[in-house]
Amino acid sequence: MEKDDLFEELETERLILRKVVDEDAEMLYQNIYNNFDYFKYYYQLPFDSFESYKPLVEKYKEWYANGNHFRWGVVLKETNEIIGLVQLHTKDILNNNCKIGYIISYKYNNRGYGKEAVTKVIDFGFNKLKFHRIDANIVVENEASIKLAESIGMHFESERKDSYKLGENYYNQKVYTIINK
Numbered sequence: 001m002e003k004d005d006l007f008e009e010l011e012t013e014r015l016i017l018r019k020v021v022d023e024d025a026e027m028l029y030q031n032i033y034n035n036f037d038y039f040k041y042y043y044q045l046p047f048d049s050f051e052s053y054k055p056l057v058e059k060y061k062e063w064y065a066n067g068n069h070f071r072w073g074v075v076l077k078e079t080n081e082i083i084g085l086v087q088l089h090t091k092d093i094l095n096n097n098c099k100i101g102y103i104i105s106y107k108y109n110n111r112g113y114g115k116e117a118v119t120k121v122i123d124f125g126f127n128k129l130k131f132h133r134i135d136a137n138i139v140v141e142n143e144a145s146i147k148l149a150e151s152i153g154m155h156f157e158s159e160r161k162d163s164y165k166l167g168e169n170y171y172n173q174k175v176y177t178i179i180n181k
């Protein structure tokens with residue numbers, strides 16, 4: 001029997017959060033994945049061309065088809081441009097917790113889009129998916145992500161030593177968490 005797919009399109013004042021489709025690949029590459037220095041604390045592998053990046057987006061289709069894959073493309077209502085991604089991943093169904101990841105294009109940084117999108121996804125995670133706890137593992141050097149986590153009410157809980165490998169180096173990550181009380 002097929003499981004219900006609980007994925008839903010979401011909307012905020014300025015954004016639509018929807019499934020990512022193959023046609024988004026070019027724009028995601030232009031807005032995010034051509035700038036490794038920007039996304040290196042989000043995804044460790046650089047892409048040296050659009051061709052090397054495209055298979056990753058094509059994978060999303062398979063993941064969505066399996067159902068309950070909670071990855072949203074962040075789209076600007078005004079221009080219909082895809083400018084970011086937010087996902088709930090590493091679901092621990094027995095304990096009702098999961099992790100969150102997010103990225104907003106360097107071209108649109110610091111305009112409140114990250115906060116707007118992540119707030120909505122956390123609300124959906126708590127109220128529709130019934131998660132009790134959502135964590136973000138954030139590289140200590142990632143000031144923008146720490147600011148975003150704090151600004152939406154996540155709390156610093158602990159530090160994981162050498163938990164993120166980038167090239168030949170290991171970085172510590174801070175665990176930020178939010179609990180649905």
Ligand SMILES: CC(C)(COP(=O)(O)OP(=O)(O)OC[C@H]1O[C@@H](n2cnc3c(N)ncnc32)[C@H](O)[C@@H]1OP(=O)(O)O)[C@@H](O)C(=O)NCCC(=O)NCCS
Pocket residue numbers: 038039041042101102103104105108109110111112113114115116136137138139142143144145146147148151
């Ligand atoms: C982290 C990220 C998603 C923030 O997105 P954003 O849309 O720029 O964030 P917002 O504009 O909503 O800002 C949220 C808060 O972070 C602060 N902030 C945003 N960019 C910042 C920066 N470069 N340096 C310091 N603080 C920053 C804002 O001032 C705001 O704080 P406030 O609410 O106290 O005023 C974005 O920088 C990003 O995609 N970084 C690369 C990918 C990444 O590292 N993802 C996280 C992996 S754990």
